[in-house]
Amino acid sequence: MALLEYALIGGILYGIFFSLVGIGLNLIFGVMRIINLAHGQFIMLGGFGAYMLARGMGLNPLFGIPLAIAGGIVIGYPLYYGVVPRLQKSQDPEMLSFILFFGIAQMIEAVAVFAFGADQRSLPQDALGSGNIGVLGQEFPDSWWVACLVSVLAMLGLYLYFSRTRLGFATRAIMADRDEARATGIDVDRVSAIALIIGIALAGIAGVFVPYLIGSVSSSIGDGLTTTSFAIIIIGSLGNPLGTVVGGLVFGVGTMLMQTYYSSWSNLAPYALLLAIVLVRPSGLLGRAVRRA
Amino acid sequence: MRRPFQRAWTACAAGLLASGLALSAAAAQTAPSEIKIGTLYASSGAFAVPSQSQLQGLKYWAAGVNRSGGVFVKAFDKKIPVKIVAYDDQSSTATATTLYSQLVTQDHVNILMADFGSVLTSVAIPIAAEHHMLLIDPTGSGANFFTRKTNYLADISIPTSAVWPRVLGDFILAHKIKRVAIIYDSNDFDASQATTLKATLEKGGVKPVYDHGVPTSESNYTVLIHTIAASHPDAVVEFGYALNDIAFFHALSGSGLHFKMTFSIFPGQLLALLEKNVGTKALAYTFTYPVPPLVVYDKTNLGPNTGTFVKAWTAATKSAPNALDTAGFNTGLIMQHMLGTAPTFTQLAFHQALIDMSGKTTTLLGEFKINENGAQLGEQLPVAQVVPEGKGLKFVIVYPPNKATGKAIYPAPRN
Numbered sequence: 001m002a003l004l005e006y007a008l009i010g011g012i013l014y015g016i017f018f019s020l021v022g023i024g025l026n027l028i029f030g031v032m033r034i035i036n037l038a039h040g041q042f043i044m045l046g047g048f049g050a051y052m053l054a055r056g057m058g059l060n061p062l063f064g065i066p067l068a069i070a071g072g073i074v075i076g077y078p079l080y081y082g083v084v085p086r087l088q089k090s091q092d093p094e095m096l097s098f099i100l101f102f103g104i105a106q107m108i109e110a111v112a113v114f115a116f117g118a119d120q121r122s123l124p125q126d127a128l129g130s131g132n133i134g135v136l137g138q139e140f141p142d143s144w145w146v147a148c149l150v151s152v153l154a155m156l157g158l159y160l161y162f163s164r165t166r167l168g169f170a171t172r173a174i175m176a177d178r179d180e181a182r183a184t185g186i187d188v189d190r191v192s193a194i195a196l197i198i199g200i201a202l203a204g205i206a207g208v209f210v211p212y213l214i215g216s217v218s219s220s221i222g223d224g225l226t227t228t229s230f231a232i233i234i235i236g237s238l239g240n241p242l243g244t245v246v247g248g249l250v251f252g253v254g255t256m257l258m259q260t261y262y263s264s265w266s267n268l269a270p271y272a273l274l275l276a277i278v279l280v281r282p283s284g285l286l287g288r289a290v291r292r293a
Numbered sequence: 294m295r296r297p298f299q300r301a302w303t304a305c306a307a308g309l310l311a312s313g314l315a316l317s318a319a320a321a322q323t324a325p326s327e328i329k330i331g332t333l334y335a336s337s338g339a340f341a342v343p344s345q346s347q348l349q350g351l352k353y354w355a356a357g358v359n360r361s362g363g364v365f366v367k368a369f370d371k372k373i374p375v376k377i378v379a380y381d382d383q384s385s386t387a388t389a390t391t392l393y394s395q396l397v398t399q400d401h402v403n404i405l406m407a408d409f410g411s412v413l414t415s416v417a418i419p420i421a422a423e424h425h426m427l428l429i430d431p432t433g434s435g436a437n438f439f440t441r442k443t444n445y446l447a448d449i450s451i452p453t454s455a456v457w458p459r460v461l462g463d464f465i466l467a468h469k470i471k472r473v474a475i476i477y478d479s480n481d482f483d484a485s486q487a488t489t490l491k492a493t494l495e496k497g498g499v500k501p502v503y504d505h506g507v508p509t510s511e512s513n514y515t516v517l518i519h520t521i522a523a524s525h526p527d528a529v530v531e532f533g534y535a536l537n538d539i540a541f542f543h544a545l546s547g548s549g550l551h552f553k554m555t556f557s558i559f560p561g562q563l564l565a566l567l568e569k570n571v572g573t574k575a576l577a578y579t580f581t582y583p584v585p586p587l588v589v590y591d592k593t594n595l596g597p598n599t600g601t602f603v604k605a606w607t608a609a610t611k612s613a614p615n616a617l618d619t620a621g622f623n624t625g626l627i628m629q630h631m632l633g634t635a636p637t638f639t640q641l642a643f644h645q646a647l648i649d650m651s652g653k654t655t656t657l658l659g660e661f662k663i664n665e666n667g668a669q670l671g672e673q674l675p676v677a678q679v680v681p682e683g684k685g686l687k688f689v690i691v692y693p694p695n696k697a698t699g700k701a702i703y704p705a706p707r708n
Contacts, residue, residue, distance in 0.1 A: 215541075263517060
């Protein structure tokens with residue numbers, strides 16, 4: 001019973017963090033209908049940003065969060081205006097974005113190998129606290145709780161952005177129908193650029209905690225994280241950022257239960273769940289309708 | 294009158310036949326302008342660090358032989374320069390499969406050498422066998438590679454996992470440790486390490502209290518360590534690659550849990566990488582297999598001894614060699630001897646040359662001894678403990694007793 005409790009609580013913490021890992025990808029897809037295959041690489045850059053701050057400048061890795069936001073602006077703004085409007089004008093923006101962002105992912109990875117090498121990098125273990133915090137008698141490292149807290153705050157911020165701000169309303173309108181939103185006078189490009197910035201920044205923020213949750217950061221972790229993020233957002237609901245939270249929880253709890261009882265198959269769990277959920281509910285757990293391409 | 298005439302004809306025909314055979318043999322064995330050694334390396338991915346080190350060691354060897362005019366090839370009775378043809382497999386077995394084929398069918402390399410480790414070696418074995426090429430396998434030790442007789446596989450610089458972990462099993466039994474947990478990656482290398490260890494322990498009456506595989510890509514051990522702790526082990530043996538070891542030690546040090554003995558493979562091979570990632574405190578009192586140059590061989594009959602190699606390497610590269618640098622260099626040495634003794638320039642002759650030197654050769658990795666299945670039975674590794682020394686760590690060989698440089702600290706103190 002204690003093992004089950006530990007796996008469930010661990011799975012919830014892990015899952016909340018992985019909701020943050022996936023949410024940026026879903027936001028970008030929901031708003032722009034583009035598939036950001038470089039998502040994992042942006043997470044990786046966030047990890048390296050925190051690494052440089054912690055190891056190079058002696059700062060707490062949490063300073064990586066404002067750095068990730070700044071990085072989101074610096075990368076997202078020119079990336080949007082340089083690429084996305086052109087993609088939107090094409091016959092098949094989803095497929096073209098797939099190819100384009102695959103190229104961007106490869107470029108980022110190559111630059112990261114050049115800049116940081118191919119080896120693994122970790123952050124100081126005690127930078128986010130050296131103890132353990134217990135819930136229902138089950139203790140987890142401080143770093144897990146901090147990652148979980150930041151993830152919740154980031155997703156809460158996103159929720160408030162959607163539900164309380166004019167920009168958020170406009171973003172939702174674009175997610176519902178891009179052309180109609182444009183017809184009502186919404187500056188679609190400006191709102192979409194901000195959504196891309198937020199998506200990349202969220203990925204970067206998740207990257208800050210990657211060394212704590214998956215052991216280390218290296219230049220080659222991007223593709224795996226993109227694949228995992230895809231599984232999570234499809235489980236939740238493609239195009240619905242808040243569905244990602246549900247997808248993350250299903251992924252986290254599923255993975256930890258498998259690690260506890262059938263560890264050899266633990267990395268199969270998210271994909272088996274994905275298959276099962278897509279067969280039963282093709283639109284994902286929180287999807288209301290099949291999306292329009 | 295007729296007899297001498299007949300004899301003359303016979304002699305003439307025999308002479309013509311002999312010279313014809315000699316000519317065709319010479320044509321078949323025209324000396325190449327360079328000996329092409331085809332191999333792969335990983336510039337990225339899970340195996341990048343050890344793979345690049347292994348290639349670095351090979352390049353260091355090749356640079357050395359080329360400075361002296363090349364490698365001596367007995368089949369042509371002359372020295373020929375060595376050229377390394379190396380492609381990047383990015384730690385992917387799918388990419389490696391294509392690239393190994395390319396080395397054989399497009400580049401027509403003279404010698405095929407595998408990338409680091411069992412995962413990336415596993416896909417080379419069938420390709421080499423299909424093309425009747427001897428696969429020089431530096432560090433792929435998966436026991437299932439060596440289950441039948443072959444002329445096309447030779448494990449050069451690391452013992453097969455079918456015998457390698459026996460010393461660890463003996464150590465555990467000698468210390469009367471009854472409760473052992475084994476967690477291993479589900480790949481050829483780590484799974485066969487676990488199988489051999491379990492067999493050794495079971496012979497001594499010890500059945501593991503926890504025995505589970507995890508995916509090779511496993512990167513989060515927090516819940517796994519907690520599950521292991523629930524089985525109340527005295528010793529926890531984690532068989533994984535460097536990436537797994539980093540994640541394992543991170544999770545262990547963050548968990549607040551402590552075991553009397555913790556064993557892991559890669560602190561003995563890539564200590565600097567592990568230390569950089571998890572810190573000295575997390576590694577203190579861990580047990581491992583120390584691989585040369587951490588284990589020193591003073592007497593060799595092929596190539597430099599460990600001390601000479603370390604000095605020369607350090608002078609040339611301004612950094613100390615690690616285990617994989619040494620393995621890459623040793624593989625070059627063995628190939629050099631193979632080319633220097635094989636009477637013909639054929640894959641079968643290369644293989645026979647390796648068999649002939651088996652059991653008679655000692656290099657900086659110890660005794661070179663392969664069996665007919667290609668498995669390395671020599672180069673045995675002891676068990677060592679990583680012990681704090683000042684601000685750093687040092688290795689103390691603790692088993693077997695005839696190689697020990699100190700006593701094991703068991704139970705390990707809590708850090």
